[in-house]
Amino acid sequence: MTADLATPKKVKRSKAEKAAAKEKEQRKADGDFFVAEEIAKDEGEDEVKEKKEKSSKKRRAEAEEEGGNAEDGEHKKKKRKDKEEGAEGDAHDSEKKKKKKRKHAEAEAAELTAVAIESATTESDDQKNKKRKRAAEDAASVSVTIAEASSSKSEKEPKDKKKSKKQKKDAASTSTSGTAALAPPATPAEAAAFLAEHSITIHTPPGEEELPPILAFPQLAIPSELRSCFTGFSAPTPIQACTWPPALMGRDVVGIAETGSGKTLAFGIPALARLITAPPPSDGSSTISVLVVAPTRELAIQTHETLNALGARLGIASVAVFGGVPKEPQVRMLRNLNKSKPGPEARVTTRVVVGTPGRILDLVQEGVCDLSGVNYLVLDEADRMLDKGFENDIRNIISNTKQGAERQTMMFSATWPDAVRRLASTFQQNPVVEVFDDTRSKDNRLLNHLRTLGHKKTTTTGGEEARILVFALYKKEASRVEQRLRQEGYSVGALHGDLSQSARMEALERFKNGTTGLLVATDVAARGLDIPNVGAVINYTFPLTIEDYIHRIGRTGRGGKTGKSITFFTGENHERSLAGELARVLRESGFQCEGLKKFPMTIKKKEHGAYGAFFRDDIPMPKGPTKIVFD
Numbered sequence: 001m002t003a004d005l006a007t008p009k010k011v012k013r014s015k016a017e018k019a020a021a022k023e024k025e026q027r028k029a030d031g032d033f034f035v036a037e038e039i040a041k042d043e044g045e046d047e048v049k050e051k052k053e054k055s056s057k058k059r060r061a062e063a064e065e066e067g068g069n070a071e072d073g074e075h076k077k078k079k080r081k082d083k084e085e086g087a088e089g090d091a092h093d094s095e096k097k098k099k100k101k102r103k104h105a106e107a108e109a110a111e112l113t114a115v116a117i118e119s120a121t122t123e124s125d126d127q128k129n130k131k132r133k134r135a136a137e138d139a140a141s142v143s144v145t146i147a148e149a150s151s152s153k154s155e156k157e158p159k160d161k162k163k164s165k166k167q168k169k170d171a172a173s174t175s176t177s178g179t180a181a182l183a184p185p186a187t188p189a190e191a192a193a194f195l196a197e198h199s200i201t202i203h204t205p206p207g208e209e210e211l212p213p214i215l216a217f218p219q220l221a222i223p224s225e226l227r228s229c230f231t232g233f234s235a236p237t238p239i240q241a242c243t244w245p246p247a248l249m250g251r252d253v254v255g256i257a258e259t260g261s262g263k264t265l266a267f268g269i270p271a272l273a274r275l276i277t278a279p280p281p282s283d284g285s286s287t288i289s290v291l292v293v294a295p296t297r298e299l300a301i302q303t304h305e306t307l308n309a310l311g312a313r314l315g316i317a318s319v320a321v322f323g324g325v326p327k328e329p330q331v332r333m334l335r336n337l338n339k340s341k342p343g344p345e346a347r348v349t350t351r352v353v354v355g356t357p358g359r360i361l362d363l364v365q366e367g368v369c370d371l372s373g374v375n376y377l378v379l380d381e382a383d384r385m386l387d388k389g390f391e392n393d394i395r396n397i398i399s400n401t402k403q404g405a406e407r408q409t410m411m412f413s414a415t416w417p418d419a420v421r422r423l424a425s426t427f428q429q430n431p432v433v434e435v436f437d438d439t440r441s442k443d444n445r446l447l448n449h450l451r452t453l454g455h456k457k458t459t460t461t462g463g464e465e466a467r468i469l470v471f472a473l474y475k476k477e478a479s480r481v482e483q484r485l486r487q488e489g490y491s492v493g494a495l496h497g498d499l500s501q502s503a504r505m506e507a508l509e510r511f512k513n514g515t516t517g518l519l520v521a522t523d524v525a526a527r528g529l530d531i532p533n534v535g536a537v538i539n540y541t542f543p544l545t546i547e548d549y550i551h552r553i554g555r556t557g558r559g560g561k562t563g564k565s566i567t568f569f570t571g572e573n574h575e576r577s578l579a580g581e582l583a584r585v586l587r588e589s590g591f592q593c594e595g596l597k598k599f600p601m602t603i604k605k606k607e608h609g610a611y612g613a614f615f616r617d618d619i620p621m622p623k624g625p626t627k628i629v630f631d
């Protein structure tokens with residue numbers, strides 16, 4: 001019977017129908033079908049919430065069942081995650097079946113991803129308005145931590161010349177208060193009143209300029225094309241107001257804010273501004289430069305929809321990848337990125353990936369998701385991701401993106417527990433050089449940094465990210481700094497030549513096993529020893545040679561991990577003559593060295609004991625055996 005029914009149907013099909021069916025099949029194979037199906041979801045906010053709660057309950061129950069299974073191997077963990085994602089998928093199954101017919105109709109009707117997104121956006125306008133209202137009312141306490149400047153990112157490149165007529169028209173119709181005609185920034189009194197009213201604390205690292213919040217959209221220096229993103233909003237939400245100024249300057253930002261506080265635009269506007277001003281590479285390398293990692297697929301889909309809708313007119317598209325659904329369509333979709341398609345989609349370049357950690361990593365490891373061009377990374381709801389056991393996945397994902405100052409990282413979290421602090425301090429790995437005149441203020445600066453890095457006074461975590469290595473130049477200095485830190489209540493060890501060998505070995509062992517999270521060492525005592533990977537290195541006094549500096553900072557950020565190095569540079573004594581070399585090292589690694597320019601920038605040619613200044617220092621000299629010497 002089935003065959004009987006099917007046959008006449010087939011026969012009756014017109015040529016045009018056949019062509020349409022063929023095209024649909026092709027789109028399916030290209031992965032479009034998947035995107036269209038997912039983004040055409042018209043789940044109400046309540047349904048999403050309910051599902052979120054259901055799946056989190058399920059997760060909690062599973063976690064309790066598995067309680068204490070922290071020793072699980074990577075494989076087990078992955079399986080569990082797949083199970084979680086599968087469970088999430090099950091929860092959606094009955095819902096999915098009900099909607100299957102309608103979704104298919106929508107998916108088939110959705111000729112283009114962008115069209116589907118726009119319709120989905122329109123459909124959920126009511127829900128959006130609800131959320132909008134909530135966001136506007138949201139004056140919950142918000143905290144923003146600004147990391148040290150990543151680099152002097154110049155984002156003022158010429159805009160994409162290939163803009164369509166429509167794009168040009170759109171841009172013209174948006175507010176003209178672009179970067180050229182900005183409203184004056186908030187006065188210190190206005191800024192203070194705003195921060196007090198919304199219970200906002202902004203932690204700017206010592207030495208960094210404090211930026212006032214943006215109280216009104218016209219104060220915002222962004223490409224004019226982006227101004228239409230604010231249509232219907234009267235003012236920035238608190239998290240947007242405080243996040244935009246540092247984020248638009250290219251700084252790493254940590255925002256502590258509740259859901260529904262307007263985070264998507266808080267990181268979305270700087271992301272789009274960056275994409276508009278830096279066109280995609282034309283050398284065939286990956287066009288993905290923005291990556292958003294989120295804990296759940298609901299959040300990933302929501303963020304993807306928002307960014308896709310905002311980016312559509314700018315020629316920027318996003319893809320969403322998440323667990324709980326088959327991987328193959330996502331693999332096909334990623335393989336076929338930017339393959340020219342007919343119609344308006346041909347103008348769109350996929351530059352954003354939004355996804356959940358497990359699936360992103362899977363796809364990266366399969367070689368289909370190339371993150372090597374990612375220079376803007378967002379970790380959304382970081383605390384939830386860590387709660388769900390995604391820490392290793394996140395670190396792994398980060399190691400596949402651009403490193404150091406080449407990447408700007410935005411992190412959002414509703415809470416600020418130790419695990420989140422540690423994650424924040426490890427990705428903010430830019431070597432920072434603080435140039436100052438007053439050597440007496442070194443101790444206070446050191447204490448400030450320990451606080452900013454979230455270092456616990458009595459850490460017994462054993463976690464390598466929590467360890468901080470402080471380098472002093474002289475034995476007496478190391479001993480004094482150690483005493484000072486101990487007076488301040490820190491659990492600290494020392495490694496220098498005034499200590500007996502057994503005392504040094506004990507200090508090293510305690511540092512390695514995490515009993516003390518802080519170690520003050522001299523270069524000579526530390527040389528040749530297996531000092532484990534540490535979260536941060538602080539150069540209290542600059543070493544005698546630039547090689548020692550490189551050796552010191554190499555103690556952190558090892559094995560693809562991230563780390564942080566902070567260097568105090570007073571320009572006194574031996575430091576003055578090393579300013580030029582330090583500036584060169586920083587410049588070559590892509591970091592700023594402005595502060596050093598007040599010192600002579602001459603680089604002294606190295607002299608060899610036997611060959612004087614004429615020896616070749618560009619070829620490696622044979623290394624002798626490692627010698628362990630304690631000064």
Ligand SMILES: Nc1ncnc2c1ncn2[C@@H]1O[C@H](COP(=O)(O)OP(=O)(O)OP(=O)(O)O)[C@@H](O)[C@H]1O
Nearest residue numbers: 128131132135233235236237259260261262263264
């Ligand atoms: N400046 C603003 N004024 C009023 N509404 C806004 C503003 N910015 C964003 N919104 C709206 O507020 C709602 C919540 O924003 P958004 O989804 O970005 O919050 P969120 O913090 O990411 O929350 P969630 O984690 O639940 O996604 C959205 O509907 C968004 O359109």
